[in-house]
Amino acid sequence: MAIDVLAEILTNRALSADYNVVEFAAPDLARLAEPGQFVMVKTSLGNDPLLRRPFSIFEILRDATGQPRGVSILNKRVGVGTNLIYSTKPGDRLNVLGPLGQPWPRQTADEHWMVAGGVGLAPFVTLAETLAKTNARMRLFYGGRSASDLYYASLFETLGATLVLTTEDGSQGEKGRVTAPLERALSARGTTNVTLYTCGPTPMMRAVATLGAAHHCQTFVSLEQVMGCGMGGCYSCVVQVNDHATPHFVRSCIEGPVFDASRIIWDALVH
Amino acid sequence: MAIDVLAEILTNRALSADYNVVEFAAPDLARLAEPGQFVMVKTSLGNDPLLRRPFSIFEILRDATGQPRGVSILNKRVGVGTNLIYSTKPGDRLNVLGPLGQPWPRQTADEHWMVAGGVGLAPFVTLAETLAKTNARMRLFYGGRSASDLYYASLFETLGATLVLTTEDGSQGEKGRVTAPLERALSARGTTNVTLYTCGPTPMMRAVATLGAAHHCQTFVSLEQVMGCGMGGCYSCVVQVNDHATPHFVRSCIEGPVFDASRIIWDALVH
Amino acid sequence: MARDLSVQIGSLSLKNPIIAASGCFGYGLEYAGSLDIGALGGVASKGLFLNAREGHAPPRIVETPSGMLNAIGLQGIGVHRYISEKLPELRRLGVTNIVNVCGTTIDEYCEVSRALTDAEGVHAIELNISCPNIKEGGIQFGCIQESTYAVVSAVRKATTLPLIPKLTPNVTDVASFARQCEDAGADGVSLVNTFLAMAIDIETRRPKLTNGMGGLSGPAIRPIAVRMVYECAQAVKIPIIGMGGITCAEDVIEFIIAGAAAVQVGTANFVDPFVWNKLIDGLTSYMERHDIARITDLTNTMTKGK
Amino acid sequence: MARDLSVQIGSLSLKNPIIAASGCFGYGLEYAGSLDIGALGGVASKGLFLNAREGHAPPRIVETPSGMLNAIGLQGIGVHRYISEKLPELRRLGVTNIVNVCGTTIDEYCEVSRALTDAEGVHAIELNISCPNIKEGGIQFGCIQESTYAVVSAVRKATTLPLIPKLTPNVTDVASFARQCEDAGADGVSLVNTFLAMAIDIETRRPKLTNGMGGLSGPAIRPIAVRMVYECAQAVKIPIIGMGGITCAEDVIEFIIAGAAAVQVGTANFVDPFVWNKLIDGLTSYMERHDIARITDLTNTMTKGK
Numbered sequence A, B: 001m002a003i004d005v006l007a008e009i010l011t012n013r014a015l016s017a018d019y020n021v022v023e024f025a026a027p028d029l030a031r032l033a034e035p036g037q038f039v040m041v042k043t044s045l046g047n048d049p050l051l052r053r054p055f056s057i058f059e060i061l062r063d064a065t066g067q068p069r070g071v072s073i074l075n076k077r078v079g080v081g082t083n084l085i086y087s088t089k090p091g092d093r094l095n096v097l098g099p100l101g102q103p104w105p106r107q108t109a110d111e112h113w114m115v116a117g118g119v120g121l122a123p124f125v126t127l128a129e130t131l132a133k134t135n136a137r138m139r140l141f142y143g144g145r146s147a148s149d150l151y152y153a154s155l156f157e158t159l160g161a162t163l164v165l166t167t168e169d170g171s172q173g174e175k176g177r178v179t180a181p182l183e184r185a186l187s188a189r190g191t192t193n194v195t196l197y198t199c200g201p202t203p204m205m206r207a208v209a210t211l212g213a214a215h216h217c218q219t220f221v222s223l224e225q226v227m228g229c230g231m232g233g234c235y236s237c238v239v240q241v242n243d244h245a246t247p248h249f250v251r252s253c254i255e256g257p258v259f260d261a262s263r264i265i266w267d268a269l270v271h
Numbered sequence C, D: 001m002a003r004d005l006s007v008q009i010g011s012l013s014l015k016n017p018i019i020a021a022s023g024c025f026g027y028g029l030e031y032a033g034s035l036d037i038g039a040l041g042g043v044a045s046k047g048l049f050l051n052a053r054e055g056h057a058p059p060r061i062v063e064t065p066s067g068m069l070n071a072i073g074l075q076g077i078g079v080h081r082y083i084s085e086k087l088p089e090l091r092r093l094g095v096t097n098i099v100n101v102c103g104t105t106i107d108e109y110c111e112v113s114r115a116l117t118d119a120e121g122v123h124a125i126e127l128n129i130s131c132p133n134i135k136e137g138g139i140q141f142g143c144i145q146e147s148t149y150a151v152v153s154a155v156r157k158a159t160t161l162p163l164i165p166k167l168t169p170n171v172t173d174v175a176s177f178a179r180q181c182e183d184a185g186a187d188g189v190s191l192v193n194t195f196l197a198m199a200i201d202i203e204t205r206r207p208k209l210t211n212g213m214g215g216l217s218g219p220a221i222r223p224i225a226v227r228m229v230y231e232c233a234q235a236v237k238i239p240i241i242g243m244g245g246i247t248c249a250e251d252v253i254e255f256i257i258a259g260a261a262a263v264q265v266g267t268a269n270f271v272d273p274f275v276w277n278k279l280i281d282g283l284t285s286y287m288e289r290h291d292i293a294r295i296t297d298l299t300n301t302m303t304k305g306k
């Protein structure tokens, strides 16, 4: 079940010239949300821009007693809608529809390794919080262009995750792509049963899926297709999967955004 | 000459649930402005609403040394654009195009009587300031639905204008329409040479024009037609005038908004 | 006083004039978890061919000013799986089902229509002769008057269900197509389908949609759609289902005044899947304010001129 | 490297491809106090008949989502006053004048065109066979292929000026009309004029425009206009002037890639009368970024498919 909330913006915290975190007051929506689900945000009042924009639920906000009071999103400016979200002010109200989509599935592996690139970090806070409750062993492989692109790493540390950071310019962590330390770690893991979770640029996710398959790890990806409705109504968000004899399109808003990586026909994936 | 300024909003002062005053930083525009001119404000960033909205220049804002630093508008919520303006915040930026249109003409009458209804007060502050500089004798006939609709009356008093207030519910000044005291004053004025200036609802302006004609007073009206461009480009804002043998349409954005009332064919006027 | 929102289109009874537009509401069931889809006037299904179709490769949509382009390519499960997998649940939920029928040949249109006529729970057929997004069928029937007449009269013989051809706006004189439908025995017409349109990525110099062109829908097209509904209402006596850019009750009322007996809402559902109650409530309060007892009293009531 | 923005349409030379659209820039002089109108690629005048016209009673425009309707009704001073009162000053300012010619009969089109041919300072004729807002002329020539051919070939004989018929989008197959113009000897075609459309005041149940219907322009129509320009570019060899909803340099580039040699900008000028420099600057920097030496190298360069 999804609900639509004309949600007040509680805070808008700029992390950089491109990234910000917006907190919405939306207790009912927050109560329903599961890790990895997303919301559709209407970024303007009028008809232009017309369609909502999909965002992972970044954090479930809680009051002093632990009750859900809202959700936040981690926003990266890439176009008109994300620009509008970047420039919102506390007190503004935007329509937030959710929670939508399939959450990260619950896994019973020995270790849970999250692999995030850039704004692909968004769906992992809720996952890490849930895993932390079961004292599961977690690692976060987190890559960005430079140190200033790596946000919230310490939050994951607090939740008990081991951090493996990489930057393309070497300004923090290992220099290079996040898949390099991932591959080494997979090779070194011995008999430890590891589940991989990944979100980020498509080439990164594809590389993680390939590594996961090569190392026989269950691998989940959270895809980011262009979405018109987020509810299964428009058939815009399809990805090609290979479950049946012939490849076919499924709607990533209701069958996803989280998919078992082995289903995805990567060559057919846009973005 | 008109210029377009992406003007920062300095203050947004709500006068009531429907009226507010917005101050824009726009020194160059303010320097060019003459009493009775207007600006075209783009009320949104995107394409919806698409067109700018016309507003009288309410005040010329000046710094401590008397230099123009911007303009304000007196805004009344009636639809989508005026609603957006009502809800702007300081620091927001909107495009303001102006100054546009013909100003109130300079007159050498013994007395200058301004007749305003509701938001029709807007073009009179600049007129009163200009008249005040010449120590001209002024009256402001100002009508509203109730006391809470009459704003800025004291400003006019400060500028030396005699106030004649009316409200439909009698909560301030005389009960009834503003044209009643106006008619009495006209009848009582003796040989004093009076120029009338009016802005407000069309029926009011029409009544003032009729009174002005009956009492042989030069009468100017500031009309508020729907305007697409404000610069003479679209021919949307026409009013029918009778200067020539046959009635014909002239563009109120460039021949007006201020007209000699005797030119207007009132029966053809919308709004 | 209770307001009568019911509408009759041939033998099709709608409890209210607000229908979910084809292709914009999945098969309906996608929304059943979040709202009471049986409360809608009707649900127009996604376009159905005889067989399943994969549709076009994404990107399938692109946003435009106050509108969107789509080139879904009629991905769908085919009529038989619709009947076996979707209809039972739709029936259980009390949905008024208006099935959008596609075909690449007149025979296919007839065969799909026959299958639906034999099924339980189908209330009407909306004949899609106007999809701009597939080459092999649809729109070519909708752009030539003789073809429109031919396909509508053939399907008329194949079904006893209320038959509502859906017209394309991509023609010079839409009213003449409505007349062909009326002459061929249609119970009503629906319009408009989307406007053939295009957006180009200036960096790659390729169309933004994989399919090249797409159909424009949403508020952007509303003024053209209202004009077309008005023109059809002057031309035919059968009821008209109007659509194109409806987002709020005021828009619904505008279409009804222009000549529509009922309306469909497509793109607005993407923006607000809970729009339905707002439309119905807004319509009711307008009727109260204007003392209109039956919504049918509002249809085609525009006064011309000043 | 300097970028070459110049464009040739028959014997009409434009210094750059950005033209002010007819009816959206007065006679040009309205803007001369605020900007250098001689720097534009060209100015398409307000539509001119032989005689002066009063136009329709207001309201003449109404805003719609990302667009506007207009029914100005071609208020204008007539061709002779244009020649005597406007042309001298336009000439002095170095304006490239593309005069939009209207008529209620073929004879009138020819007579207006002859007068302009004899005048000094007219650079081209844009033949308005597409105004949706007047009953007695214009659009009926633009909606029937034979009539289009007839009026264009008649005016072709009446003038030596570059002749550019302006097409209406209110037809099934706009490219076939472009072909008629080419066959009749036109030097280019311009498109699109506005889409016939309507908005109804639901409180009064009257059209919002006094005239009833009006023409839709602005960003809302852009994707349809781009598609139509593309279709024409596949169908004719003469240059195309594209328009419909252009607001920024990216939009200009989109039309050029779709097949336009030059573009016109109408509604956007209402929103931003200083849009012109932004368009020209944006175009130049795109050409620099993509290493395009001549803007003509960009015309009709869309790659189909993936």
Ligand SMILES: Cc1cc2nc3c(=O)[nH]c(=O)nc-3n(C[C@H](O)[C@H](O)[C@H](O)COP(=O)(O)OP(=O)(O)OC[C@H]3O[C@@H](n4cnc5c(N)ncnc54)[C@H](O)[C@@H]3O)c2cc1C
Pocket: A038, A049, A053, A054, A055, A056, A057, A073, A074, A075, A076, A077, A078, A079, A080, A081, A082, A083, A119, A122, A123, A223, A224, A225, A226, A227, A257, C063
């Ligand atoms: C399930 C899901 C979760 C997401 N979570 C986040 C998140 O937590 N934080 C975040 O910043 N972004 C997230 N995104 C991506 C985000 O939705 C897009 O960046 C946003 O829609 C772009 O809107 P815009 O108006 O700024 O861009 P536009 O101006 O519309 O387009 C700019 C560019 O972004 C691309 N784009 C447009 N729409 C989408 C879309 N729906 N998905 C992906 N790319 C798009 C366009 O192709 C174009 O290249 C998520 C997307 C999905 C599908």
Ligand SMILES: Cc1cc2nc3c(=O)[nH]c(=O)nc-3n(C[C@H](O)[C@H](O)[C@H](O)COP(=O)(O)OP(=O)(O)OC[C@H]3O[C@@H](n4cnc5c(N)ncnc54)[C@H](O)[C@@H]3O)c2cc1C
Pocket: B038, B049, B053, B054, B055, B056, B057, B073, B074, B075, B076, B077, B078, B079, B080, B081, B082, B083, B119, B122, B123, B223, B224, B225, B226, B227, B257, D063
């Ligand atoms: C020269 C001039 C000076 C003006 N000065 C002021 C001023 O100082 N303060 C102020 O509050 N208002 C002023 N107005 C009126 C103001 O422009 C309109 O109220 C505003 O454009 C309405 O925009 P909207 O989007 O809120 O309304 P919409 O949602 O567009 O329409 C709501 C209603 O307002 C009417 N309307 C729409 N546009 C106009 C328009 N351009 N002019 C008049 N009525 C319109 C519509 O017909 C409709 O009934 C002035 C108008 C003109 C022409």
Ligand SMILES: Cc1cc2nc3c(=O)[nH]c(=O)nc-3n(C[C@H](O)[C@H](O)[C@H](O)COP(=O)(O)O)c2cc1C
Pocket: A234, A235, C021, C022, C023, C024, C045, C046, C047, C070, C072, C074, C100, C128, C131, C166, C192, C193, C194, C216, C217, C218, C219, C243, C244, C245, C246, C264, C265, C266, C267, C268
């Ligand atoms: C994504 C999408 C898919 C559509 N699919 C169909 C379809 O399968 N059959 C059909 O007749 N119309 C289809 N349409 C057209 C709509 O039913 C409707 O006619 C059009 O979108 C105009 O209405 P709107 O502006 O309310 O969306 C589709 C429209 C969209 C946006």
Ligand SMILES: Cc1cc2nc3c(=O)[nH]c(=O)nc-3n(C[C@H](O)[C@H](O)[C@H](O)COP(=O)(O)O)c2cc1C
Pocket: B234, B235, D021, D022, D023, D024, D045, D046, D047, D070, D072, D074, D100, D128, D131, D166, D192, D193, D194, D216, D217, D218, D219, D243, D244, D245, D246, D264, D265, D266, D267, D268
């Ligand atoms: C107010 C207005 C008046 C117009 N008058 C004319 C005209 O006189 N002659 C003509 O050929 N087109 C006229 N047009 C159409 C425009 O030239 C142009 O074709 C159309 O508006 C689409 O471009 P746009 O979206 O950039 O405005 C007019 C358009 C508007 C909005």
Ligand code: FES
Pocket: A226, A227, A228, A229, A230, A231, A232, A233, A234, A235, A236, A237, A238, A251, A252, A253, A254
């Ligand atoms: S976004 Fe509409 S079906 Fe997935």
Ligand code: FES
Pocket: B226, B227, B228, B229, B230, B231, B232, B233, B234, B235, B236, B237, B238, B251, B252, B253, B254
């Ligand atoms: S508002 Fe455009 S001509 Fe006056």
